[in-house]
Amino acid sequence: MSQKLVQDQDLGVQVVGEPRFRRFRGSARDLLIQSGPLIALFLLAAYLASATPYFMTESNLVNVARRTSVLVIFAIGQTFVILTGGIDLSVGATAALAASISAVTMTQQVNVLGIKFGPVGFVEGLAIALVVGLGAGLLNGLLVTRGRIPDFIATLGTLEVFRGAALLVTGGLPVPSYYSKAEKARNYLPKEVVSIGSGDWLGIPIAAVIALSVTLLGWVILRYTAFGRSIFAVGGNREAARVSGIKIDRTKIGVYVVSALLAALAGFVLTGRLNSANALMAGEENLNSIASVVIGGTNLFGGEGGVFGSIIGALTIGVIGNGLNLLNVSDFYQRIIQGTIIVVVVIFDQWRRRRFGV
Amino acid sequence: METRTPLLRMERIDKSFPGVHALDHVDFDLYEGEVHILLGENGAGKSTLMKILSGSLPADSGRIIIQGEEIRHHSPERASKLGIGMVYQEFSLVPSLTVAENIFLGDPPRNRAGIVRWGELYRRARESLATLGVDIDPRARVGNLSVAEQQLTEIARILAKQPRILLLDEPTSALSDTEVDRLFEIIRRLQSRGVGIIYISHRLDEVSRIGTRVTVMRDGRVIGTLPVEQADIDTLIKMMVGRRLSEQYPKTLSVQAGQPLLRVENLCAEPFLRNLSFEVRTGEIVGIFGLMGAGQAELAQALFGLLPVTAGQIYLNGQPVKIRRPTEAIQHGIGLLLRDRKASLVPMQALPANITLANISQLSFMGPLNLRSEERIATRYVQELTIRPPILKRPVKFLSGGNQQKVCLARWLASGARVLIVDEPTRGIDVGAKAEVFALLDQLAAQQGVGIIMISSEMPELLAMADRILVMRQGKFSASYQRGEATQELLLRSAS
Ligand SMILES: Nc1ncnc2c1ncn2[C@@H]1O[C@H](COP(=O)(O)OP(=O)(O)OP(=O)(O)O)[C@@H](O)[C@H]1O
Ligand SMILES: [Mg+2]
Numbered sequence: 077m078s079q080k081l082v083q084d085q086d087l088g089v090q091v092v093g094e095p096r097f098r099r100f101r102g103s104a105r106d107l108l109i110q111s112g113p114l115i116a117l118f119l120l121a122a123y124l125a126s127a128t129p130y131f132m133t134e135s136n137l138v139n140v141a142r143r144t145s146v147l148v149i150f151a152i153g154q155t156f157v158i159l160t161g162g163i164d165l166s167v168g169a170t171a172a173l174a175a176s177i178s179a180v181t182m183t184q185q186v187n188v189l190g191i192k193f194g195p196v197g198f199v200e201g202l203a204i205a206l207v208v209g210l211g212a213g214l215l216n217g218l219l220v221t222r223g224r225i226p227d228f229i230a231t232l233g234t235l236e237v238f239r240g241a242a243l244l245v246t247g248g249l250p251v252p253s254y255y256s257k258a259e260k261a262r263n264y265l266p267k268e269v270v271s272i273g274s275g276d277w278l279g280i281p282i283a284a285v286i287a288l289s290v291t292l293l294g295w296v297i298l299r300y301t302a303f304g305r306s307i308f309a310v311g312g313n314r315e316a317a318r319v320s321g322i323k324i325d326r327t328k329i330g331v332y333v334v335s336a337l338l339a340a341l342a343g344f345v346l347t348g349r350l351n352s353a354n355a356l357m358a359g360e361e362n363l364n365s366i367a368s369v370v371i372g373g374t375n376l377f378g379g380e381g382g383v384f385g386s387i388i389g390a391l392t393i394g395v396i397g398n399g400l401n402l403l404n405v406s407d408f409y410q411r412i413i414q415g416t417i418i419v420v421v422v423i424f425d426q427w428r429r430r431r432f433g434v
Numbered sequence: 435m436e437t438r439t440p441l442l443r444m445e446r447i448d449k450s451f452p453g454v455h456a457l458d459h460v461d462f463d464l465y466e467g468e469v470h471i472l473l474g475e476n477g478a479g480k481s482t483l484m485k486i487l488s489g490s491l492p493a494d495s496g497r498i499i500i501q502g503e504e505i506r507h508h509s510p511e512r513a514s515k516l517g518i519g520m521v522y523q524e525f526s527l528v529p530s531l532t533v534a535e536n537i538f539l540g541d542p543p544r545n546r547a548g549i550v551r552w553g554e555l556y557r558r559a560r561e562s563l564a565t566l567g568v569d570i571d572p573r574a575r576v577g578n579l580s581v582a583e584q585q586l587t588e589i590a591r592i593l594a595k596q597p598r599i600l601l602l603d604e605p606t607s608a609l610s611d612t613e614v615d616r617l618f619e620i621i622r623r624l625q626s627r628g629v630g631i632i633y634i635s636h637r638l639d640e641v642s643r644i645g646t647r648v649t650v651m652r653d654g655r656v657i658g659t660l661p662v663e664q665a666d667i668d669t670l671i672k673m674m675v676g677r678r679l680s681e682q683y684p685k686t687l688s689v690q691a692g693q694p695l696l697r698v699e700n701l702c703a704e705p706f707l708r709n710l711s712f713e714v715r716t717g718e719i720v721g722i723f724g725l726m727g728a729g730q731a732e733l734a735q736a737l738f739g740l741l742p743v744t745a746g747q748i749y750l751n752g753q754p755v756k757i758r759r760p761t762e763a764i765q766h767g768i769g770l771l772l773r774d775r776k777a778s779l780v781p782m783q784a785l786p787a788n789i790t791l792a793n794i795s796q797l798s799f800m801g802p803l804n805l806r807s808e809e810r811i812a813t814r815y816v817q818e819l820t821i822r823p824p825i826l827k828r829p830v831k832f833l834s835g836g837n838q839q840k841v842c843l844a845r846w847l848a849s850g851a852r853v854l855i856v857d858e859p860t861r862g863i864d865v866g867a868k869a870e871v872f873a874l875l876d877q878l879a880a881q882q883g884v885g886i887i888m889i890s891s892e893m894p895e896l897l898a899m900a901d902r903i904l905v906m907r908q909g910k911f912s913a914s915y916q917r918g919e920a921t922q923e924l925l926l927r928s929a930s
Contacts, residue, residue, distance in 0.1 A: 300805070302797035309791060312780035319740065319772060320845070321764040321795035330799070380782045 112428050113373055113388045116421055120392065124399040131402055138281060142274065144394030145283035146346045150361050151368035151386040152287075152294045153338030156331040158369050159298070161311040161378025162220065162227035164335045167365055168358040169238035170212040171343030176242040178205035178344060179251040179353035182265055184258035195260065198268035202344060209340025210333060212238060217329030235362070242355035250354040265351060273348020283345050287387075290338060294383040303330055311378025364393055367418045373425055392421070439502055441466050441630040442487075442599055447496035449482055451832065454823050456482045458654040459496070464599065464630040469621060469644050471662075472634045474651035475674055475864040476836030477822045480634045481523050483651075484601045487632075488520035489513035500599075519597030523604050523634075523835045523862070524776065525588045529577030534559030536576050537591045562590045567616040581608040581773045582726045589617065600624065600631045604835065606640065607862045608773060610726050610891035611926065618644050636836070636864050637892075638667050650674050675866040682865075683898035684873045686880035692716035694752070695885040696768075696853045698737070701746035706732035708909045710746070714853060714885035719875065721900030722889045725929050729909040730889045731773060734855045737887075738763045738770040750853070764792055769851030771842055773858045773889075778842045781831035785821070786812035788830050788841050792849040815844035818874060820867055836862045840871075847874055854878065855887040860895065872899055893922045905929050 124131040150167050157164040180186060182201040185194045196204070212234065219230035246253075252263045275282045298304035306327040309317040318324055342361070347353040368389035374381025396417055400410045442464040449457040456479045464470050472480050485491040487498065489510040498505045500516055513520075527536050534556050535542070543554045559572035568586045576584060585608045592600065602621075606614045621631060621644055633644065641648055642662055649659040650673040657673045697713040706729050714720050724730045735741035737748065739757040747754055750766055757763045763770070769792065772778050779788055786808040794803065809826060816824045819840040821833070830841055839862045846854055859875065860868045876899070878884040890896050896903055903920050905913040905928040913928035 297800075300803050301799075302794050302801040302803060303799050305787060305791075305794050305803060308783060308787070309780050312782050313777075315777045316780050316791070317795075319738075319760050319770070319777060320791040321759075321761040322791070323761060323795070326799065375782075379780065 112425060113371055113385060113392070113421065116424070117388055117392045117395065120395055120399070124395065124402070128399070128402045131399065136398070136402070138276075138279075140391075140394050140398045141284045142281040142349065143398070144390055145281060145287035146342050146349070146358075147361065147364055147368060147390040147394060148287040148387055149290050149338050149342035149345065150358075150365035151372075151390045152290050152383050153335035153342075154365040154369050155294065155372075155374055155381065155383050155386045156298075156307060156334045157227070158366070158374055158376060159307050159311045159378055159381055160328060160331050161314070162328065162331065163231065163366065163376075164216065164332065164339075165228065165231040165362050166212065166216060166235040166238055167335060167339040167342075168361040169235045169242070170209060170336045170339040171346065171358040171361065172353075172355055173212065173238040173242040173245070173343075174205040174208040174340035175343035175347045175353040175357060176246045176251060176355055177208050178202070179265060179347055180245055182269065183252040183263070184261035186258070192259075195262055198266040201266065201269065205340045205344045206337055209337040211336075212340070213333035213336030214329065216336065217332035220332065221325040221328050239355060246353070246355045248355060250352045252352065265347065269344070269348040270351055271348065273345050273350070283349065286341070286345060290341070291383050291387055294334075297334075298382060303327065307331060308379055311375075311380075313379070364390075368393055371418060371421045371425075393418075438465060440464060441501060443497075443499040444483070444487065445497045445499065447483065447486060447498075448494045449479075449486060449491070450494055453825060453828075456654050457486070457493075460651070460654070460656050462649060462656065464632060466628045466630055467625050468646045469625060469631045469633055471641050471645040471648045472632060472651065473636075473638075473641070473648060473670060473674055475866060476820075476840070476862075477834040478651040478674075479654040480651055481603055481834060484520060484603055484632065484634065487513070487599075488518055488601060490520075514595065517596075517598035518601065519592040519595050519599070520601040521588050521592050521603060521605050523607075525584055527576045527584060527588055527591070530575065532573050532575055533563070533570055533579070533587050534572035536587060537562060537572070537594050539591065558594075559590075562594045563587075565593070566590050566620065568613065580727065580731055582610070582613065585609060586613065593620070598629055600629055602631065603634045604636065604862055605633075606635060606637060608858065610724075611893075612725055612930070614640075636862060636868075638670055638865060641665055641667075641670065652676060671865055674864065682869055682872075683895070684869065685876055685899055690717075692718075692883060695750070696737075697749040697752075699747045699749070701733075701736060701748065702744045703732060703736045703741050704744045706741070706909050707736060710909075710911060712904060712911065712914075714887060716883040716885055717879050718901050719879050719886045719888055719899055721896035721903040722887060722906060723891070723893065723896055723903055723925050723929060724906035728906040728929065730906055731857060732909070733906070734770055734772075734857050734887070734889060737855060738768060740770075761795060764796060764849070764851070767850070767852035769846040769849045769854045771846045771854075771856040771859055773861060775835070775838050775842055775861075778845075779830050779838060782829045784827045784829055785816065785841060786826060789815060789844045789848055792845055811848050812844075815840075815848065819844060819870055836864055836867070839863050840867065843871060843874075847878065851884065853885045853887070855889070857889040858891065859888065860890075860892070875899065893925055896920075896925070897922070 130136055154164055154167060178201045181194045181196050181204055183195050185192055216231055216234055219225050220227050252265065272282050272286065277285060298307065306322045309322050310324055310327050314324065343358060346358060369386045370376055371389035371392050372385025374385055396414055400413060440463040444460065444462040446459045446461060447457050448459050460483055462483065474480050482491065486493045489508045489512055498508060537559045538555055542550045543558065545551050556572050563570050563572065566586055566589060570583050570587065576587060579587065585605065589605060605617060624631065645662045647659060647661055648665045648670065650657045650670060652674060693716050694713045695716050699711050701710040702708055710733065722730050732741055736743050739759045739762055748757060755766055757766065789812050790808050812826055815821065821837050821840050830838055843859060860871050863871060875886055879886050888900060897920060901917050903915045904911050905925060907929055
């Protein structure tokens, strides 16, 4: 192929006004190079399919999809933040806080500043979770921009604050709880909550449908809106973005809001799957969401990457966990193996970038 | 000369990037005490050839022979052991470190215990800056320096290593005449000590000033090598471009300057600018000249909201305006092409995204993008400015320096700005494309009534293109010339 291109170049001096476009050349090769993570996932699945007969069963695959969906929702939000060169360490805590508050209001009467309401239904519960997410995202965004605190420190701080707040709200107990002292209480979550977490629609887990919709929406925002373009500009070269008039603070606040809203949604879906919420839920989701994004090929320093890679990253993590379970690997080893695989995938990815200059 | 063994020979060097054959079996040699000038259009392969010599890029094939010995397994460390020092087109400085730390990067003076001797570090840094004849604080952070100062720091850094083979990739593109003169003095001094120098430039007048031989490249191949005596500018241009150039400075003269567009009264930005008053009318090109640090860049920054204005007033179309951020400047229809390319481009984004960035910044948050029209705009400027290779989806970090400059320029040509400030608009752009750039600027002014402020250190450019030239000295205007009144001597005298 390179021989052919060379000949093209040999045509000599280019006449002004007649550039020779070569836009589609080499796209097959590009695809191959860019789909490294997908190939890794494919190989992993092929190995598991041969190693254990249970892996390829429909029920197991549905199970993997259901479990991975929550991680995908987290990872899409994390992708937005990482694309700007930031990092959100508070997604798990945001999810737990949003889920706890919404689960409490859905299962008992609460008293906020003298106004009593609840127990509320599914729609109100979801709205409350998202409002909590919105607040958490704004707080992170403002700390990072107006407060001029590094992303890492700001979200490390809010991580603790959100967990603490969630513990306060739930009193450290799972919700719904039989120990509730509220005047009016019910001991179960609305059935719609449970069904978005563990129900199916035409044989597909509803959680997976949500995760896919979120991914698609994320892709559209990143590719087709000014906000999306600003994200790449801020992460790619902050100074260039500034001198081109991009509103950096607004973009930064925007990505933290997206991340926290999706974390709240993920927490809500997780509540449905577990049929309960608690202040310590989604404990591994911080690191797993970051790992998904990085495995998916998004540059940790920002400016390069996208949501589809992150889905693949999340699936990789989900499939590894599921496979190790099926192979009866003990939990201790599981952690070691998972960590190792993540590092190896990223090393491979870095090498690939250097080697092929993509 | 040909009977001596050369200091350096490069034989049949070949290098391809995806979709581009950057070097096609290039032969090149260099003798002791020679300044070998390397010319060629943007993207001809000059920087690539030098990067291969300095070990920072591997060649696909070919041999490098230094003083008769072939170099195998070339690397940057190897190159610096062999006495090869390279001043990169895109600098290799660490912005967060001080000037002195950069100059002795990786090899600071230490005492026996291996601890850095800071006193000596700063003293020696000051000395090496002094030999360049520049006044830069060795304790200043490189990130805060102007482009010219960074360029000089980069040069000082390489000279401190006392190379035997010195590679200079467009060292003067950001310098004004005084610094250029000093640099040439140093080059002559090194030359007399037997150092071999390869010098890349787009300023053709420099060829006869310091060159001994000239090699011209085009599309990755060597077109020919000449001794300077035979290398008159017309011949060189013809070798470079493969055709004769039409008008170098196309300028529509019949335009009457119209309404005042931008008026500045007593503008101050302490400590850089003091009491500047001037105006720019529709269709007018106002040139600004000054030596390094006279405040031209700061004036541009102040007008664009990058530097806080401490006193004075800016009027646009007669209305007083306050500009605190670039966003606001763009809203008001002001555009600024910075001298610093690194601060302007988003390296991993493709051409269309980079060209339309200023327009996109003015859309609402969820405002939809029109990718098709972006491509149309990009295609237009790829053609008009001959951006090469014309592959729209390629990230701009893979473009040659001059082509990157064209992308920066295209952004502001496409921005629809009513007042356009350009700081060294043709920095690093080859002779052929320079004419296109001037034609586009002229068209903007003459046909669309844009007011252009053109900051440049190249006096011929200013004399040919500007309707009026303002000269700056120490943050003030020291003279103003109408078109036709000024000469190079007058400009220099008013500037110093
Ligand atoms: N890392 C890279 N990946 C892909 N293409 C590259 C890369 N580096 C250079 N090129 C291409 O190689 C060609 C030669 O580039 P080079 O930088 O050597 O040009 P140049 O002669 O220095 O031009 P200029 O005068 O603009 O600096 C260009 O077409 C450029 O786009
Ligand atoms: Mg170059």
